[in-house]
Amino acid sequence: MLRKKFDSVTVPRNITIHDLCLSCMINLSLTNGSGFYLSEEPESISDGRRLILKHKESLEFLDDQIPKDKLQIKKLLGISDMHQVIVNPRNHPKYEFYFEALSKSKYLKAGSVFLYQVFPTDLLNWHRIFIKEIKDNEMESVSKIIDFFKDSSFLNKKDSKTGHTALHVAAKCGHLVS
Known part of the structure; x- marks a missing residue:
């Protein structure tokens, strides 16, 4: 139903997530203060850390907080659960991987992509x-x-x-x- 649940911004300079949100007026309250960064490097995820995938051609998002999307992500990654797993985005070239930033103090490099939620998951x-x-x-x-x-x-x-x-x-x- 909602056509555009997420939006992204290209990081203009080396900056913390907190400062980026202040300077770009990004409201993270819809994701309980969470933002996501694009990474092509292997990352560790667990049940408590969100993962968003974006199909490069269709631009469709898969959000692991939505049960049907979580099943699709697990199938795509070839895992049975997400308790503690290393995810390598390079093994899945059709998708962009956005990992939840665990701290607003995390530094983002200039030119990197920061993803945030525009609409709440539920209505x-x-x-x-x-x-x-x-x-x-x-x-x-x-x-x-x-x-x-x-x-x-x-x-x-x-x-x-x-x-x-x-x-x-x-x-x-x-x-x-x-």
Whole structure:
């Protein structure tokens, strides 16, 4: 449903991830403070470290936080689990490998690529925003969210706190347009 979940920036100079995020106004809150760097060198990964693969031709991302993608990544790498494994990107030339940076203090070299998440993995945050915009009578934002998602399962989803759908919230707040 979401067309562009990740975005990247080419690192302009040798800089820490923290300083890069400040200078480029990158918000890492969607990934719990995580960012990813492109590497062609072998790296160690474990269950606690995220791995993002990007197909070089289709530009499609595989995120190991999504169960179906995790299975695809395991199959591609030829491993049964990701408890502690060395991954060599050179063995998989069709993909770019983005490894989670374990610290915002990590230095990135000029010209390297930093990847960060633009949209949350699940739609829960988007639905909370949607409900809030309805309550605040921000109809332009509501209209744009509806146009963007166009999915009845998202639009008819019930608010986790009240159990009301977006339409119910709009009616309750007196924001129905006739």
